Amino acid sequence: MALLVVKFGGTSVGNIERIKNAASKVAEEVRRGHKVAVVVSAMAGVTDQLLGYCRGVTPHPNPRETDAIIATGEQVSAGLMALALEQRGLNARSWQGWQVPLKTDTAHNKARILDINPAMLRARLEQGEVAVLAGFQGMTEEGSITTLGRGGSDTSAVALAAAMGADRCDIYTDVDGVYTADPRIAAKASKLSKISYEEMLELASLGAKVLQTRSVEMALRFRMPVQVLSTFANEVGSDMPGTLVTDEDETMENNPVTGIAHSLGDAKITIADVVDKPGIAATIFGTLAKAGVNVGIIVQTGSKDGITTNMSCTVARSDLDRAVEALKAEQAAIGFTGILTDSSVVKVSLVGLGMRSRPGIAATMFKTLADKGINIQLIETSEINISVLIAEEYLELALRSLHTAFGLDSE
Amino acid sequence: MALLVVKFGGTSVGNIERIKNAASKVAEEVRRGHKVAVVVSAMAGVTDQLLGYCRGVTPHPNPRETDAIIATGEQVSAGLMALALEQRGLNARSWQGWQVPLKTDTAHNKARILDINPAMLRARLEQGEVAVLAGFQGMTEEGSITTLGRGGSDTSAVALAAAMGADRCDIYTDVDGVYTADPRIAAKASKLSKISYEEMLELASLGAKVLQTRSVEMALRFRMPVQVLSTFANEVGSDMPGTLVTDEDETMENNPVTGIAHSLGDAKITIADVVDKPGIAATIFGTLAKAGVNVGIIVQTGSKDGITTNMSCTVARSDLDRAVEALKAEQAAIGFTGILTDSSVVKVSLVGLGMRSRPGIAATMFKTLADKGINIQLIETSEINISVLIAEEYLELALRSLHTAFGLDSE
Numbered sequence: 001m002a003l004l005v006v007k008f009g010g011t012s013v014g015n016i017e018r019i020k021n022a023a024s025k026v027a028e029e030v031r032r033g034h035k036v037a038v039v040v041s042a043m044a045g046v047t048d049q050l051l052g053y054c055r056g057v058t059p060h061p062n063p064r065e066t067d068a069i070i071a072t073g074e075q076v077s078a079g080l081m082a083l084a085l086e087q088r089g090l091n092a093r094s095w096q097g098w099q100v101p102l103k104t105d106t107a108h109n110k111a112r113i114l115d116i117n118p119a120m121l122r123a124r125l126e127q128g129e130v131a132v133l134a135g136f137q138g139m140t141e142e143g144s145i146t147t148l149g150r151g152g153s154d155t156s157a158v159a160l161a162a163a164m165g166a167d168r169c170d171i172y173t174d175v176d177g178v179y180t181a182d183p184r185i186a187a188k189a190s191k192l193s194k195i196s197y198e199e200m201l202e203l204a205s206l207g208a209k210v211l212q213t214r215s216v217e218m219a220l221r222f223r224m225p226v227q228v229l230s231t232f233a234n235e236v237g238s239d240m241p242g243t244l245v246t247d248e249d250e251t252m253e254n255n256p257v258t259g260i261a262h263s264l265g266d267a268k269i270t271i272a273d274v275v276d277k278p279g280i281a282a283t284i285f286g287t288l289a290k291a292g293v294n295v296g297i298i299v300q301t302g303s304k305d306g307i308t309t310n311m312s313c314t315v316a317r318s319d320l321d322r323a324v325e326a327l328k329a330e331q332a333a334i335g336f337t338g339i340l341t342d343s344s345v346v347k348v349s350l351v352g353l354g355m356r357s358r359p360g361i362a363a364t365m366f367k368t369l370a371d372k373g374i375n376i377q378l379i380e381t382s383e384i385n386i387s388v389l390i391a392e393e394y395l396e397l398a399l400r401s402l403h404t405a406f407g408l409d410s411e
Numbered sequence: 412m413a414l415l416v417v418k419f420g421g422t423s424v425g426n427i428e429r430i431k432n433a434a435s436k437v438a439e440e441v442r443r444g445h446k447v448a449v450v451v452s453a454m455a456g457v458t459d460q461l462l463g464y465c466r467g468v469t470p471h472p473n474p475r476e477t478d479a480i481i482a483t484g485e486q487v488s489a490g491l492m493a494l495a496l497e498q499r500g501l502n503a504r505s506w507q508g509w510q511v512p513l514k515t516d517t518a519h520n521k522a523r524i525l526d527i528n529p530a531m532l533r534a535r536l537e538q539g540e541v542a543v544l545a546g547f548q549g550m551t552e553e554g555s556i557t558t559l560g561r562g563g564s565d566t567s568a569v570a571l572a573a574a575m576g577a578d579r580c581d582i583y584t585d586v587d588g589v590y591t592a593d594p595r596i597a598a599k600a601s602k603l604s605k606i607s608y609e610e611m612l613e614l615a616s617l618g619a620k621v622l623q624t625r626s627v628e629m630a631l632r633f634r635m636p637v638q639v640l641s642t643f644a645n646e647v648g649s650d651m652p653g654t655l656v657t658d659e660d661e662t663m664e665n666n667p668v669t670g671i672a673h674s675l676g677d678a679k680i681t682i683a684d685v686v687d688k689p690g691i692a693a694t695i696f697g698t699l700a701k702a703g704v705n706v707g708i709i710v711q712t713g714s715k716d717g718i719t720t721n722m723s724c725t726v727a728r729s730d731l732d733r734a735v736e737a738l739k740a741e742q743a744a745i746g747f748t749g750i751l752t753d754s755s756v757v758k759v760s761l762v763g764l765g766m767r768s769r770p771g772i773a774a775t776m777f778k779t780l781a782d783k784g785i786n787i788q789l790i791e792t793s794e795i796n797i798s799v800l801i802a803e804e805y806l807e808l809a810l811r812s813l814h815t816a817f818g819l820d821s822e
Binding site: 016019020050053054056057058061062064065066068069071072075076078079080082083084086087093094096098099143145 | 427430431461464465467468469472473475476477479480482483486487489490491493494495497498504505507509510554556
């Protein structure tokens with residue numbers, strides 16, 4: 001008999017029928033003798049609809065009021081889930097963040113969890129109840145409603161599992177696990193039965209959309225096993241139900257590369273003919289930081305003449321206009337001849353714990369891409385990933401070639 | 412400078428444009444130097460939509476979960492109202508029932524207010540903020556979300572006004588005041604500039620839909636002046652902005668009848684040839700009470716033979732089937748020959764404080780109806796109202812004739 005936290009995403013509770021389907025998965029876990037706490041997202045589309053209302057009233061809605069408004073999405077789906085569980089003969093009650101309480105800091109719209117008091121929910125579970133927590137939301141010390149930012153319900157679920165000392169956190173979503181690459185692009189991608197916290201964290205932060213990055217950080221911090229499953233395909237209790245994110249073990253290192261992520265969210269900026277003097281990088285990236293622009297990969301091309309250099313970096317596509325504007329405003333102070341931008345780029349990343357002990361991964365990656373005539377624009381590496389920026393039109397070709405080259409193809 | 416509680420109903424906040432319009436009325440009151448607390452209903456249609464979700468999950472949804480779900484309607488409109496007020500340059504914050512707190516009993520779906528702590532809201536108003544309260548909802552002592560039943564936001568508003576010691580409670584709705592009769596039926600009906608609490612209470616409980624009965628009871632109990640106005644027509648600060656519900660004064664008694672209400676919600680049951688023995692009424696109405704049926708007017712026709720009698724009463728139309736079933740199940744115990752039912756009836760009621768001191772009102776009413784050939788089926792009187800049950804087809808004729816006979820016609 002285990003203590004499980006089971007989380008359902010927006011599409012898994014997207015309508016009444018799907019809520020009933022999700023409830024039957026919970027009921028099956030209870031029938032098998034487990035104690036279950038459930039965490040739900042808002043029904044798919046509801047959060048956007050509510051945000052649309054807010055922006056209809058005012059272009060820059062107050063974050064505190066926005067939180068009070070959008071938190072209702074999860075309040076509704078939590079109540080409906082409790083009703084669906086009762087309909088199946090279970091004792092079930094829904095709980096808002098403030099009722100637990102789940103305390104957060106005061107950073108409205110992107111609050112961080114400070115503390116979850118597990119006492120009340122644990123007592124309820126001991127009495128045989130299923131506790132349904134509205135995900136994505138919490139309460140400040142002063143009693144204001146906060147939300148945790150996009151995908152925050154994943155974080156709610158892992159944090160609740162950690163606070164309650166759960167045996168596992170199951171995250172039901174619209175895909176049936178974590179794949180070696182996006183299967184819509186790489187047809188030979190296969191589902192991973194296990195992946196380490198560290199690899200999952202890299203994949204999530206490099207563009208894999210299965211789990212929210214912060215929830216994986218939380219899982220890593222508390223060593224809380226997280227299972228990713230599909231509400232629509234995975235059977236409760238089947239032998240290989242999804243992907244388990246867990247502690248690293250030996251079996252994982254058979255292949256140096258565990259998965260390939262890609263991200264279409266970046267744009268490239270090249271600042272041409274910058275005078276190459278000490279402190280110039282600080283000036284440029286200080287300007288961008290002041291404009292609120294986060295910078296990804298940075299590459300400085302060695303100057304031919306020893307006087308000027310080209311400086312390239314990636315920024316989020318949504319920040320591109322703001323970044324260019326900020327740099328142009330400081331053109332005199334920085335000293336450059338022009339700015340080139342490119343939004344038709346994609347970042348492709350190899351991720352694997354095995355990279356740490358296997359040399360030559362980067363060389364194989366670069367050669368594979370070169371053989372297909374794909375030009376590498378920027379490169380970034382960490383201990384367990386190598387990322388390259390390439391032209392977007394080569395995405396499918398690059399992903400499939402690398403998938404084959406690193407022995408990830410199924411069969 | 413006054414302290415006002417201003418309440419907007421569902422149609423008054425039915426979409427973003429209307430919320431902005433409502434906010435401009437609040438802004439105008441603030442500009443005139445008043446301190447304002449706002450109470451809002453859910454956007455029109457939202458509560459029914461949420462109830463539809465609940466019933467889609469299970470035919471008899473748990474009342475506690477239903478409350479948590481439907482309370483979100485007001486949470487959203489309160490947040491949007493605060494945003495709209497901020498957009499007009501005001502400091503505004505929305506508050507849920509639990510944040511105030513507004514404490515209720517545990518009768519989910521129809522909770523009664525026990526206590527409102529005005530301290531926090533009053534302090535906010537003192538600091539120049541506009542406080543926006545989500546209507547219709549509260550919290551039990553144990554921290555569960557409750558709702559106050561249909562039209563509960565009116566009650567929230569009057570209760571908040573009483574708790575804060577407000578000077579007046581303004582209720583914006585989709586009609587511009589209280590009329591001498593329903594103006595859709597009696598074209599010559601005129602708007603009352605003032606009406607007493609007692610008369611308004613009778614009108615509301617006898618079918619006038621302008622204010623919820625419980626809110627008028629609350630206004631009467633705390634002698635809290637309530638102004639009914641239209642969000643769409645009434646100008647803030649105009650000389651005759653709506654109808655003021657307030658203490659009785661002399662000017663009100665010029666006319667013995669203040670208004671005429673009607674209700675289409677009743678049905679008539681006649682139990683034929685009941686054996687007229689002591690305790691028979693107790694048996695009959697005990698049977699109906701056990702079936703959960705509320706009985707309105709009761710009339711026992713004097714028996715001709717001294718042995719049997721006919722017993723008539725009104726019940727809510729929605730209870731009719733249940734009432735007949737319950738009586739038939741007890742036919743042997745009660746002893747009657749048959750049950751006649753009639754749903755095509757309407758209750759028409761004259762209401763006026765002046766009735767107390769003017770004899771002959773009933774006689775004039777009965778003669779007016781008789782002159783038009785309208786048969787009176789049942790009669791009920793109280794100190795300040797006379798109600799008659801007539802065939803529904805005579806509604807318009809009866810209303811117009813009585814309106815003229817009692818000098819209520821405009822011009």
